[in-house]
Each structure stands twice: as C-alpha cells, then as structure tokens.
Amino acid sequence: MRKSDPLLSLFALLAGLFLWTLAGSTRSPQVAAERLDPVRRLVSELGLSDPALFTEARYTRHLSQADLHSAFQDHPMALEHFPSGSLLAPPRPGAHGRGE
Amino acid sequence: MGWLRRQRYLLDFILASLLRRKGKNLGLLLVYSLIVFMLASVMLFTHALKREMGLVLQASPEIILQRIEAGRHALIPEDYLQKIGRLRGVTARKGRLWGYFYDPAVRANYTLMVAPERRLADSEVIIGSAIARTRGIGPGDYLTFRAHDGEAYSFRVRELLASDTELFSADLVLMSERAFRISQGVTEGWYTDIVLSVSNPLELEKIAEKLTLRLPDTRPILREEILRTYDAIFSWRQGILFVLLLGAILAFVIFAWDKASGLSAEERREIGILKAVGWETGDVLRMKFWEGAILSLMAFLLGYLLAYLHVFHASASLFEPVLKGWAVLYPAFRLTPVIDGLQVATLFFFSVFPYVVATIIPIWQVSVTDPDAVMR
Amino acid sequence: MRIVLEDVHKVFNQGRPNAHEAIRGVSLSIEPNRVTCLKGASGSGKSTLLSMIGCLSRPTAGRIHLGERLLSGLPERFLTDIRRHTFGFIFQQFNLISGLSVLENIMLPAYPLAPDHRQLTATASALLDRFGLAHKARNPVQWLSGGEAQRVAICRALINDPRILIADEPTANLDTRLSRDFMEQIRRLRESGRTVLITSHDPVVFDSPVVERVIELCDGRVVGG
Ligand SMILES: Nc1ncnc2c1ncn2[C@@H]1O[C@H](COP(=O)(O)OP(=O)(O)O)[C@@H](O)[C@H]1O
Numbered sequence: 203m204r205k206s207d208p209l210l211s212l213f214a215l216l217a218g219l220f221l222w223t224l225a226g227s228t229r230s231p232q233v234a235a236e237r238l239d240p241v242r243r244l245v246s247e248l249g250l251s252d253p254a255l256f257t258e259a260r261y262t263r264h265l266s267q268a269d270l271h272s273a274f275q276d277h278p279m280a281l282e283h284f285p286s287g288s289l290l291a292p293p294r295p296g297a298h299g300r301g302e
Numbered sequence: 303m304g305w306l307r308r309q310r311y312l313l314d315f316i317l318a319s320l321l322r323r324k325g326k327n328l329g330l331l332l333v334y335s336l337i338v339f340m341l342a343s344v345m346l347f348t349h350a351l352k353r354e355m356g357l358v359l360q361a362s363p364e365i366i367l368q369r370i371e372a373g374r375h376a377l378i379p380e381d382y383l384q385k386i387g388r389l390r391g392v393t394a395r396k397g398r399l400w401g402y403f404y405d406p407a408v409r410a411n412y413t414l415m416v417a418p419e420r421r422l423a424d425s426e427v428i429i430g431s432a433i434a435r436t437r438g439i440g441p442g443d444y445l446t447f448r449a450h451d452g453e454a455y456s457f458r459v460r461e462l463l464a465s466d467t468e469l470f471s472a473d474l475v476l477m478s479e480r481a482f483r484i485s486q487g488v489t490e491g492w493y494t495d496i497v498l499s500v501s502n503p504l505e506l507e508k509i510a511e512k513l514t515l516r517l518p519d520t521r522p523i524l525r526e527e528i529l530r531t532y533d534a535i536f537s538w539r540q541g542i543l544f545v546l547l548l549g550a551i552l553a554f555v556i557f558a559w560d561k562a563s564g565l566s567a568e569e570r571r572e573i574g575i576l577k578a579v580g581w582e583t584g585d586v587l588r589m590k591f592w593e594g595a596i597l598s599l600m601a602f603l604l605g606y607l608l609a610y611l612h613v614f615h616a617s618a619s620l621f622e623p624v625l626k627g628w629a630v631l632y633p634a635f636r637l638t639p640v641i642d643g644l645q646v647a648t649l650f651f652f653s654v655f656p657y658v659v660a661t662i663i664p665i666w667q668v669s670v671t672d673p674d675a676v677m678r
Numbered sequence: 679m680r681i682v683l684e685d686v687h688k689v690f691n692q693g694r695p696n697a698h699e700a701i702r703g704v705s706l707s708i709e710p711n712r713v714t715c716l717k718g719a720s721g722s723g724k725s726t727l728l729s730m731i732g733c734l735s736r737p738t739a740g741r742i743h744l745g746e747r748l749l750s751g752l753p754e755r756f757l758t759d760i761r762r763h764t765f766g767f768i769f770q771q772f773n774l775i776s777g778l779s780v781l782e783n784i785m786l787p788a789y790p791l792a793p794d795h796r797q798l799t800a801t802a803s804a805l806l807d808r809f810g811l812a813h814k815a816r817n818p819v820q821w822l823s824g825g826e827a828q829r830v831a832i833c834r835a836l837i838n839d840p841r842i843l844i845a846d847e848p849t850a851n852l853d854t855r856l857s858r859d860f861m862e863q864i865r866r867l868r869e870s871g872r873t874v875l876i877t878s879h880d881p882v883v884f885d886s887p888v889v890e891r892v893i894e895l896c897d898g899r900v901v902g903g
C-alpha cells in the first residue's frame with residue numbers, strides 16, 4: 203500500500219465531515235426556529251430583555267438595561283469587578299443614547 | 303491525469319519524509335490543531351450565540367420604560383401608565399415587577415419576577431433549572447427567602463421552568479404579585495418598569511421621542527437597542543480569551559517559523575540529491591507546498607471539527623469557566639449549529655496560508671541553486 | 679549517443695578575485711556503448727567535467743553535443759528533462775536519502791515522470807532482484823552496508839532506464855573486493871548496451887579489463903587517452 207492512500211482517505215473523510223457541518227447549518231434555520239419557540243414564548247410572556255448568561259451582578263445580568271447615569275458607573279467597562287466585564291463590549295455611542 | 307499522478311508521488315515522498323520525524327511532526331500537528339480548535343470554538347460559539355440571541359430577543363418587548371431618579375433606575379408609579387396618554391401605534395402597555403435577590407446560602411443572584419399569567423398562589427414559586435440544580439431542590443420542595451423586613455418566607459416550588467429555555471430562564475424565580483410586593487417591599491401603586499407593545503416598528507422612534515417629552519424623568523429602551531447590545535457582545539477585539547490566545551498563537555508562529563523555515567544542512571543536501579536525480583526546481587517547490595498544505599489542512603480540519611463537536615455537542619464546556627466568571631448560576635444550553643461561511647473561510651485562510659508560505663519561501667533559494675553541488 | 683565536447687571551459691567564481699578555471703579547453707569524443715574512465719589526481723577537474731556532461735551544470739565556454747542535440751545553452755527545464763531521461767548518476771557518497779526505505783530511494787528519480795505506480799514498483803523490485811537486494815526492499819537505507827548502499831545507488835541510477843550511466847568516484851568508499859564487484863556490475867551494464875562514464879583515481883577501476891578507454895586529466899586539461 204502506498205503512503206498517500208491512508209492520508210487521502212483520511213482527508214476525504216475529514217473534508218466530508220467538514221462539508222456536512224456546513225450543509226447542516228444551511229438546512230437547519232427552520233428547525234432552529236422551531237426549537238427556539240418555547241424560549242420565545244417565555245421571553246414574550248415575561249418581557250425578558252437579556253439572557254441569564256452572566257448572573258454575577260445587576261449590570262451584567264441585564265446588560266441592555268445597565269444605566270449610564272450612576273455615580274459609580276454600572277457598565278461593564280467601568281471598572282473590572284468581574285471577569286465577564288472583559289468579554290462584554292462597552293455600549294456603543296447611541297446604543298443607550300435616549301434621555302441623556 | 304498525469305498531473306494527479308505526479309502530485310500523488312510527491313505526497314508519497316513528503317509523507318515518507320515527514321514520518322521520519324514522527325514525534326516532532328505529530329507534536330506540531332497537535333499544537334497547530336489546538337490553536338485552530340480554540341479559534342474555531344470562539345468563532346462558532348459567538349456566532350451561534352449571537353444568532354440565537356437575535357432570534358429569541360425578537361420576542362422581547364418593543365419598548366421598556368424606566369424611570370430615572372437621581373441618575374439611577376427607580377421604581378415607576380402606576381399612574382405613569384395613564385400619563386403616557388394616547389400614543390398612536392402602542393397596542394398594549396403594562397407594568398412589570400421584577401428585581402434581584404441575593405441568596406447567601408449558595409451565594410447566587412436570582413432574578414425575581416412577577417408572572418401574572420401563571421396564576422401562582424401567594425406561597426408558590428416557579429424557578430429556573432439552574433437554581434434547582436444549585437440548591438438541589440425540585441417541585442414540591444420549599445425555598446425560603448429572608449424578606450426586606452427580615453421576615454423569612456417559605457415558598458413551595460410549583461414547577462421548574464422548561465430546561466430548554468435555560469439560556470433565558472436559569473436564574474428566574476417567578477412569583478405572584480402579592481408575594482413579590484410583600485417580600486420585596488414594593489408598595490402598591492409602583493412598578494419596576496413599564497413595557498409597551500408597538501405593532502409597527504417604523505413608529506418606534508417617534509413614540510420614544512414622545513415618551514421622553516411627556517415623561518422627562520424616564521428613559522425608553524428600544525428592542526433594537528437590546529438587539530444591538532447583543533450583536534456587539536463578544537466582539538472580536540474583546541476578551542481575555544483572545545489575549546490568552548494571542549500569546550499561544552505568537553508562540554506557535556515562532557515555533558512554526560523555526561520549524562518551517564530553518565533548513566537544516568541535511569535538508570539542503572536532500573534537495574541537492576533530488577535535483578541531481580532529475581527533480582526540477584518546480585517539483586521541489588511543489589513537494590514543499592504539499593508538506594505545508596498537508597500539515598496545515600489537517601490541522602484546520604481537525605481543529606475545526608473538534609471545535610464543532612465542542613461547541614454544538616459538548617455545550618462549549620471549555621468556555622464555561624470564562625463565561626461563568628464569579629457567578630454561581632450558569633445555564634446549561636445547547637446551541638443550534640449555525641455557521642458563518644465567511645468566518646470559516648477567514649479561519650481557513652489564516653490557518654492554512656501563512657504556514658504554507660512559511661514552508662515554501664526558504665526552499666526557494668536552495669532549490670534554484672545548481673544541482674552539481676552533490677558532486678562535491 | 680555520442681558525446682562530443684568542443685573546447686569546453688569552466689570557470690568558478692568568474693569575475694571575482696577567487697576565480698578559478700577548473701576546466702581549460704577540453705575537446706573530447708566519447709563513444710556510445712563503451713566504458714570510459716576519466717582518470718586524474720584529486721582536483722584535476724574530473725567531477726566538474728562529469729557534471730557538465732551530465733547536465734548538472736553548464737560550461738562557461740565551449741560546446742557539448744549529446745547525439746544530435748547541443749546541450750550548452752539549453753534552459754534549465756530542458757536540461758533537467760534530458761538529465762532524467764538520458765543519464766543515471768552514481769555519486770561518491772552514494773547520496774541516498776536516509777530515513778526512506780530502499781525501495782522508495784530507488785523510485786525517487788521516477789517521481790517527476792509519474793509512471794503508473796504498480797509498474798514502477800515492479801521495475802524497482804526487478805532491479806533489486808537483479809542486484810540481490812530484494813530482501814532489503816523495505817529497510818531504511820541507513821541500515822545498509824557500504825556495498826549494499828552502492829548497489830542501491832546503481833539501482834536508483836537505472837530506474838528511468840537511462841542510456842548513459844555516470845559514476846563519480848564510485849569506489850572511493852569501497853574496499854578492493856567490493857570495488858571488483860562493482861566493476862563486475864559495470865561489465866553487465868555495458869553488456870546491456872549502456873554507455874558508462876566513470877571518474878576515478880583508483881587503479882582497480884582504470885586498470886580493470888572492463889574499462890575500454892582511459893582519459894587522463896591534469897589541471898583541467900586532457901593529457902592522455
Ligand atoms: N563550486 C566550486 N567553486 C569553486 N571552485 C570549485 C568548485 N567546484 C570545484 N572547484 C574547484 O575546481 C577544481 C576541480 O574540482 P573537481 O572537479 O571536483 O576535481 P576532482 O573531481 O578531479 O577531484 C578544484 O580545484 C576545486 O577546488
């Protein structure tokens with residue numbers, strides 16, 4: 203057996219899997235939307251505005267409602283109290299602009 | 303056909319030659335794959351998460367109206383619902399009651415919320431799965447809160463929020479309005495904030511403007527702003543993860559550069575032999591191209607596929623400590639596989655191209671020299 | 679194919695202070711189907727001359743004809759093409775690629791020509807058989823003894839079935855007995871109708887009955903033969 207045979211078969215296999223992951227992503231939007239239905243129902247029932255990903259503090263829990271007005275700035279880039287602060291972008295100018 | 307056969311022979315040769323330093327090359331492949339794996343994991347994860355957020359947050363309220371007092375978010379009086387007055391396009395308005403609760407028993411922050419539609423008895427709560435996991439409780443068990451006035455209130459857990467909604471419901475405690483007001487000390491006539499439903503998104507800006515005029519001590523938060531916030535989340539430049547990764551990538555670049563470009567005397571001699579026995583300069587370059595291509599392609603495919611498994615079938619468990627940070631509650635969630643072709647193409651380009659170039663460039667000089675060197 | 683050299687010169691480092699004229703006007707005609715030996719002291723220019731004949735390098739001045747073709751002046755691509763179809767090389771240090779197996783080493787010159795793989799393996803195996811190395815086919819070449827390595831080098835030189843065989847001091851790393859064996863193999867190659875060109879300053883080679891013509895070089899000039 204030639205040395206390139208196992209290599210090429212391995213490549214064919216990996217490339218096949220790769221294409222499968224790409225194809226899987228294009229055929230799934232419908233399924234994905236259906237899967238998310240219970241979440242959307244809950245979100246609209248309770249009027250949720252943020253995911254429960256960062257429960258460390260108020261301003262990380264409800265990132266979209268973090269206010270820019272307080273004396274001690276309650277927004278992620280203010281001062282690094284929590285590790286998630288380094289993952290979150292500071293609000294863009296205009297993102298919370300109203301009423302200021 | 304002939305071309306293909308020739309490339310296969312070159313593959314044969316370069317494989318035999320790579321296998322001579324099996325340990326070193328496998329090590330290189332491993333580190334290389336690991337780097338691609340980390341990068342691809344971050345890319346797949348953030349993209350899928352953003353997509354999911356985008357889809358779900360479409361269902362969140364069009365406008366949330368907060369009252370600001372002394373620069374801080376404050377409770378909003380019930381009569382603001384009337385004060386808003388008639389606004390064209392607003393189809394529904396209601397006051398929300400919610401807040402935070404720090405549970406010293408497990409040092410976790412909960413989000414308390416009133417859910418009128420669930421018709422909860424005053425002594426009942428519905429809790430998110432992460433709380434149930436962390437506290438080790440289930441339906442029928444009791445959850446005790448120390449209220450604002452120091453009293454302890456016990457609530458029976460009626461049910462858990464569906465676990466497939468955990469990304470949004472992990473830390474929720476739903477209760478009745480009366481229970482919330484008594485335990486949190488929010489008197490009648492006040493709400494946490496007001497949500498407005500608007501049927502036509504084109505009217506949102508206008509409505510927001512009117513709201514700030516009529517109620518100058520409030521600030522409206524539009525759904526679009528929420529969506530924008532979560533679109534900017536994990537943006538590419540942020541994150542300790544990337545700082546850490548940068549270090550790893552730099553280390554790898556140095557290693558790969560050294561490995562790929564440092565032509566040993568042995569390799570020079572071999573290229574001389576190949577040229578003397580009839581290989582063209584082009585053959586040598588093609589052979590080296592395949593060396594770079596095999597390694598980097600293999601690393602790309604392995605790293606990417608592992609990242610795919612990690613993100614979509616292992617719940618991105620390696621990121622959990624980073625995302626969780628100091629929090630106690632963390633949602634268990636499974637993302638729907640969605641892949642951004644452009645992102646993958648970018649990753650492909652930056653993981654394969656530089657390495658291939660780094661392998662070919664140094665060979666150039668050597669392979670254009672005269673083949674009679676082997677005679678000396 | 680007759681090889682004809684007309685007033686060939688080779689200058690190394692031309693135009694620089696350390697310029698050195700290694701070949702100073704050599705004119706020769708080498709007959710086909712003969713064993714010819716280039717004899718001379720070390721540094722007399724044997725390897726330099728051989729590499730020009732074998733298209734490994736180009737003369738600074740003069741012409742080299744291979745049959746009908748004029749070699750000097752052809753671009754590298756064509757020289758490579760002629761080299762791999764016409765010449766087989768055996769080098770002083772054997773120049774096998776260590777780490778690769780005997781079989782892989784032998785097949786190496788055929789890779790750029792990309793013949794059918796099964797056929798190539800068969801040809802290589804037949805050659806190994808002929809030189810009594812069939813049982814070593816899968817071994818890495820660094821395990822071979824000097825004589826075996828020499829025979830592998832011959833097999834490699836023959837894989838593309840060249841008309842002309844070029845051997846640069848092939849016996850320099852062999853003892854007398856192995857050198858005699860080598861000359862015996864050369865005789866058989868000669869009988870199969872090949873032109874053989876050897877350089878050597880080893881009497882076992884140039885005094886061997888196999889060698890039909892001895893050309894003597896001294897300081898880049900032909901002094902006898
Ligand atoms: N690439 C080179 N650059 C400079 N001088 C060279 C080169 N190759 C050979 N020489 C010189 O040319 C002369 C002839 O060398 P060579 O043909 O190798 O001799 P031989 O094979 O007869 O021992 C020597 O003096 C050698 O030093």
Ligand SMILES: [Mg+2]
Binds near residue numbers: 677724726846847
């Ligand atoms: Mg020499």
